[in-house]
Amino acid sequence: MKSIIIASTSTVHGSGSLEYLLDELKVHFKSADEILFIPYARPGGITHDEYTAKVAEPFKKIGKTVRGIHAFDDPKKAILEAKGIFTGGGNTFVLVNQLYKKDVLSSIKEAVNNGTPYLGTSAGSNICGLTMNTTNDMPIVYPPSFKTLGLVPFNINPHYLDPNPNSTHMGETRETRIKEFHAFNTQPVIGLREGSWIEVNGENVTLKGNLEARIFEYGKAPYEIPTNSDLKFLM
């Protein structure tokens, strides 16, 4: 049974890394003593080792060890044998580029479809959608494709940010960007605010956390849905 947490962010303001999610993660990863970590998104350009060490800290609090995929000779095998998988945030272009280079997208999909619990935050959540076309990241490298895992049949926009009514900046708002996305693409987009996540349990797909999410469907005005909403209507 598929078991996935697709989180907007690893960290909410004023709290430690993954802290707001730890109670959930205890349950989510109950059958895993060790988590396979995919550090490819390299936030701020840090190394895979540095990133893995950083992520090990919050997991230690719930009694889990963390091992980075870069420490394995055979990354595909590491994925298929993992008891739990976490892909962290950073730059989605860097992440997707490396996932293609290592040719592991299909392995992750296979493992998750076979029931390996998966956690994604930010860039690691973007890749759960059909494509990475709704990332907020800067395109600092050119990946072979924007196609991603398609674990859910829509796209994710993590760190969703409401327009600032006082801004004098002329750059596009997030809502304008997603509207532009729908001039060229038809799949729905979920704007996930920081502190929200999507929980996939088998056939059930539910919005979690304290906040509403903003839904962008092709040809419709965007609208809000409350937490605990069933997202099956988008599927």
Added chain:
Amino acid sequence: MKSIIIASTSTVHGSGSLEYLLDELKVHFKSADEILFIPYARPGGITHDEYTAKVAEPFKKIGKTVRGIHAFDDPKKAILEAKGIFTGGGNTFVLVNQLYKKDVLSSIKEAVNNGTPYLGTSAGSNICGLTMNTTNDMPIVYPPSFKTLGLVPFNINPHYLDPNPNSTHMGETRETRIKEFHAFNTQPVIGLREGSWIEVNGENVTLKGNLEARIFEYGKAPYEIPTNSDLKFLM
């Protein structure tokens, strides 16, 4: 002699489209009665016709007509015969994708190197740099490459935005994003604030407008340069 204006934005807050640049544009386009407009970036997904009509308004104030490149049977010929070229803002991925589809990047480069005055704003400025890797736009389509015109030997970050010290949002600041760019690329990046532009006149490359620009060089701490700075030190 090369004659290029690379502007951060078409519009500064509280003023009409191109208004802050019109005095410059009168001089820049003095030998052109008609401007060839490249509307491919399609802001908000508007049509090429709509975008061209919108851009014609400010140019009318300085006695210029505007014709969209989509109205020509042979876009390459239109570029090479143009008296002046303007590429407007919108989505850089959409713009670059269409420039590759129409195979006109080399024509624009040839025209500009032969002295045709060029104006770019926002996405139309991004393409003046070596690559589009430092755009702020959402990757809503997948272009064949991120390589752009290389009219200047650095990258542009238009709509440059200083970090907001009061923000509780955990998404990356612009400065963090450009730092990440330098984990994978070595060319300098110019953070151009709204109201700033770069003027290229033959071999002279100068920062213009009222504001400072922020310079990001590989392996150095970012720093500010005042307006009217000669940018040849980056070349």
